[in-house]
Amino acid sequence: MGTIKVADGTEIFFKDWGPKGAQPIVFHHGWPLSADDWDAQMLYFLAQGYRVIAHDRRGHGRSTQTDTGNDMDTYVADVIALTDHLDLRNAVHIGHSTGGGEAARYVARAKPGRVAKAILVGAVPPIMVQSANNPGGTPMSVFDGFRTALAANRAQFYLDVASGPFYGFNRPGAKIYPGTIQNWWRQGMIGGAKAHYDCIKAFSETDFTKDLQAIDVPTLVLHGDDDQVVPIADSAQLAIKLLRKGQLKVYPGFPHGMLTVHADVLNPDMLAFIKA
Template sequence: MPFVTTSDGVDIFYKDWGPKDARPLVFHHGWPLSGDDWDAQLLFFVNKGFRVIAHDRRGHGRSTQVSDGHDMDHYAADVAAVVEALGLKGGVHIGHSTGGGEVARYVAKYGKAHGVAKAVLIGAVPPLMVRTDANPGGLPIEVFDGFRAALAADRASFYRDVASGPFYGFNRDGVEPKPAVIDNWWRQGMQGGAKAHYEGIKAFSETDFTGDLKAIEVPTLVMHGDDDQIVPIDDSARLSAPLLSKGELKVYPGFSHGMATVNADVINADLLAFINA
């Protein structure tokens, strides 16, 4: 299987499909998933002639279940290692949820050197999820402490509950759950390492991306469902978009956090239009 080894010895698994001279699209997955969460996008865009790349974050999926480095600076550096190993230039970086934070940190820190052309944040965690004095509208730290406690007590059941409930909006009246989608989410989560996932909660909830967003100079599309129960839109996308110098906010009425999977037809069409614009 294809891996890139980082400077601190972590093997990062990646998929690289399509013509090597085609425009690269790099996909960054959410917590606690893997590059497989982008299947609906990878197949769509490779069939449109793009080169598509999706990696598994350290400690997630097929990448090394390393003990350390579960923070945004390491996540971004790992992406940089993959981009440099594959010689990617002029790429569009697309991140979902925690992966959106990873995109913000990566593009702000490495984007110019790597010639990043555009960015997309889907249901993304920036600018800051946790409530602080400077971010009074954020979620209380007790919410994330609860995530950690549930993960440590019974990770398998916790992941099943997230996937079958709020992640895809399957807990809403009139929404029919999709058992195979739930199973696939659970599969990806359980494939990764418990320590990486536990420490990743701090990374996605307590990292302040305000400076990263302000530093991004490329066109950036912010996509968010207004029924996102995992990353509430008023605490994230509506605050992030104004911080971007070339930001565009697109709101999806009634869509859930997992809209890239359960509403892939809509999301893929809008992504394609933005990429080609």
């Protein structure tokens, strides 16, 4: 574990486990979480002999609680600084939700030789918010509601998200894991309210269409068809049409947080893609 200081003085916390000569896998977390959300994946891939790296996005987790720079281009600039600092080559970048957007933009802009493959899981690209050009998107009123709830009572809002739609715990017959809910809440509350508030705009309004079109490495898109946070019809099913070397795998009944509650299914699927 360590930190780097980027150009504007922000400190970015990161974990770097495993043999430094092994192929690196870089994990990009979702909103409003941290590198800890990748525990099930980092331990799994570490045991498979990979070098595993995950950072806390600025304003999240143990990184600086920034009041500026909470936008996708700055997030990606931070990732570039980290990958340059660690001199990562031939890496696999895996992004979930907001982190899927961050990973897509990074991979599209990465220097030659830096990236081997990419995996987008429950990811926000191409763009979430509804507009004339994206009629199937999520209405702006939903994201305005997120901002209102965060500002009014962030602690309760985060508990409600984790207890309900994020993991599908609001579905009839769902097996509920109280520890998973508490861990989501813990991660969220470590971060900064201002950064999380700003990040709602970053994940919902950033258009990743050109990033997806520019990616020239094999890219696996994984999505649950019961994702209540990033609906599949306006994300994965559109993203796959924009990727030059994309593969789509849909998981029937799986929720947005499937990397945690169904790690036993997703981890081997990601490993098979990486090894192929």
